[in-house]
Amino acid sequence: MRVYRKESERLKETESLVGSNLPQLGLNKKQEIVRLLFExxxxxGVSPPSIIQDIDSLDFHRLKLCLIKRRxxxxYLDNEASNPYLPKIRLDRRLxxxxxxxxxxxxxxxxxxxxWRSALxxxxxxFFPDSKLSEISSLKDYLRxxxxxxxxxxNKRRSTAFITYENYDFFKKCPCTTKAVGCPYNIFxxxxxxxxxxxxxxxxGYIDAPGIIFPANIDRFFDSFSSYKRPGMRIGTGEFSDSLMLDHLTRYSLPIVDFFRRHTDVRFEFKTKSTNIENLLKTRHSGNIVIAWSLNPQKIINQNEFLTSSLANRISMARLCSEAGYKLAFHFDPVIYxxxxxxxxxxxxxxxFESIKPEAIAWVSIGTLRFNPKVKQVIEARFPGNKILDAELVPGFDNKLRYPSKIxxxxxxxxxxxxxxxxxxLPVYLCMEDISMWRGxxxxxxAITKSNIVSQT
Ligand code: SF4
Known part of the structure; x- marks a missing residue:
């Protein structure tokens, strides 16, 4: 709450400064100047009045340009700041x-x-004898x-779980992002x-259900897999959740590893920031299962990846999985500047590489921080003390906020x-980058083919 108080005081001071020095500005213009000064x-770590003092004119266009150059x-130097994203700042203690x-x-x-009667x-x-259980006809009806x-x-999503019976939405192609080089990947x-x-x-900024959703009928996923399958494909569960975060409870990994023993021409990936590999270590696999960890320096984990396991633990778990014959993957994603x-x-x-042999690695991805512009206000409101938004993040080739191209x-x-x-x-690919960035x-x-990820320089 201390951080919230500090940032909301900063916001109040900035708004009052703009209100008294630029009373002639309309709402949108005021909002843009407030945001630039606030950021x-x-x-x-300087006061908003001291920023304005350094500027010789309070003409809106002149002022905005000076602030953009500084922010x-x-x-700015590379002409990528012509249209920065400057929405209203919304801070709310409750968020x-x-x-x-x-x-x-x-x-x-x-x-x-x-x-209702499923094993899950x-x-x-x-696991949760004190929880209140309720039967619902369907999640869709419930949400309606x-x-x-x-x-x-x-913020309250961990206090509600939905156990569903999935009928249609089993797999999808990773949507990647507009104009990027696809990897290509499939989502289980x-x-x-x-x-x-x-x-x-x-x-x-994506989820609109007030809880975490767990399908109970994984067998239906398997039944429909043959019509979706393409030999050589990569598929995984880590897109809309962490693949192993609750594997001791869901035990999803056990039937998955078992199922993909019969599909050795497909590589299945579990992506995680957890240490939850116990089930994986006790099951028999056919070498086509890839266990992946996202990696970041411990300092970034401490500041941004709350409740996840430490870097050292992620690497130790990777070593254990490698010793059990699993292939590994590492995702430097998002890289924070x-x-x-x-x-x-x-x-x-x-x-x-102190713990893992390069031959054990199926692929490595690298992707710098990026997100849909509307997520910026969500991050700001949920984590007012965050440092990631202090960086230069401007609309990129796909309109997502990204670091400037040269960086x-x-x-x-x-x-x-x-x-x-x-x-x-090492098979390495860039995640969600366009062709010019690959070349650069x-x-x-x-080198990315339907079935392979191959590094080439
Ligand atoms: S980015 Fe973090 S919070 Fe989001 S799904 Fe991955 S582990 Fe969970």
């Missing part, structure tokens, strides 16, 4: 996340009628008849929602160099 003040210096509140013990468990529902009954989902409901659509709290998570980032990422990569390109080149120092053969980073997009 500069937060990033540089987005790199993007702030308490990053210490961990655990998953839903007070309410809603179970669709067709899943029974496991929830055993209950009040509209609001941002603050997202199991679970929606996550128990962790990452400041940058896109789910906070900060002063000293290069040294910190080099350390992370060094730690990985991204330098990050990719540097991380590729760090990785290839350990093995030239020295990677050939033609």
């Amino acid at each position: 500069i003040s937060k990033k540089e 987005f210096p790199h993007a 702030c996340v308490d990053p210490k509140k961990s655990g998953f013990y839903p007070k309410r468990i809603f179970i669709e009628k067709s899943a 529902a029974n496991r929830f009954r055993d 008849t209950h009040r509209k989902f609001r941002m603050r409901d997202y 659509n199991l679970s929606l929602g996550c128990i962790f709290e990452c400041t940058y998570c896109y789910l906070q 900060f002063s000293g980032w290069q040294k910190e990422y080099e350390k992370v990569i060094g730690l990985v 991204r390109c330098n990050i990719y080149k540097a991380i590729l160099k760090m990785l290839f120092k350990h093995s030239r053969k 980073a020295g990677l050939s997009p033609t």
Whole structure:
């Protein structure tokens, strides 16, 4: 709450400054100047009045340009700051996340009628004897008849679980992003929602259900897989949730590993930031299962990936999985740009290769921080003390907010160099980047085929 108070005081001071110095401005213009002043003040740790003092004119266009130059210096120089995203700042104490509140013990468990007697529902009954269970005809009906989902409901999502019976939405192609080079990837659509709290998570602007959703009928997914399957495909569960966050409860990994023993021409990926690998270690697999961890320096984990496991634990779990014969993947995604980032990422990569042989790695992805513009206000409101929004984030080729192109390109080149120092053969791809960025980073997009991810410089 201390952080919230500090930032809301900053906002009040900025609004009153703009109100008294620029009373002639209309609402939208005021809002833009307030945001620019607020962001500069937060990033540089200076007071809003001192920023205005340095500017010789309070003419709106002159003032805005001066502030943009100061707020987005790199993007401005490269003509990428002509249209920065400057929405109204909305801070609300009720939306702030308490990053210490961990655990998953839903007070309410809603179970669709067709899943009422499922094994998954029974496991929830055993795990959560104090929860209130209710039967619902369907999640769709429930959502239709209950009040509209609001941002603050997202903070309470861990107190509600929905156990559903999925009938249609089993798999989908990863939508990637407009104009980007696709990898291509497929989503095994199991679970929606996550128990962790990452400041940058896109789910906070995507999910509109007031709880976490767990399908009970994984067998129906398997039944429909043959009509979706393409030999050589990559598919995984980590898109709308963390694949292993509650695997001790859902046990999804057991039937999945078993099922894909019969589909050795497909590679299945579990993506996680957890240490929940116990089930995986006791099951028999056929070498086509890939266990993946997202990696970031511990400093970034501490500031942004609340409730997740430490970097050291992620790497230790990866080593155990590799010893059990699983293939591994690592996702440097999102890479966060900060002063000293290069040294910190080099350390992370060094730690990985101290424990893991390059041959055990099925693929590595790299993607810098990016998100849909509307997520910016959500991050700001939920994590008012965050540092990630202090960076220069401007609309990119797909209109998502991203670091300026030169910064991204330098990050990719540097991380590729760090990785290839350990093995030239590592299969690496960029996530959600356009062809010019691939080329700038020295990677050939033609190396991505339907069945392979191959690095090439
Ligand atoms: S672990 Fe992934 S899905 Fe969960 S909050 Fe973090 S980014 Fe979102």
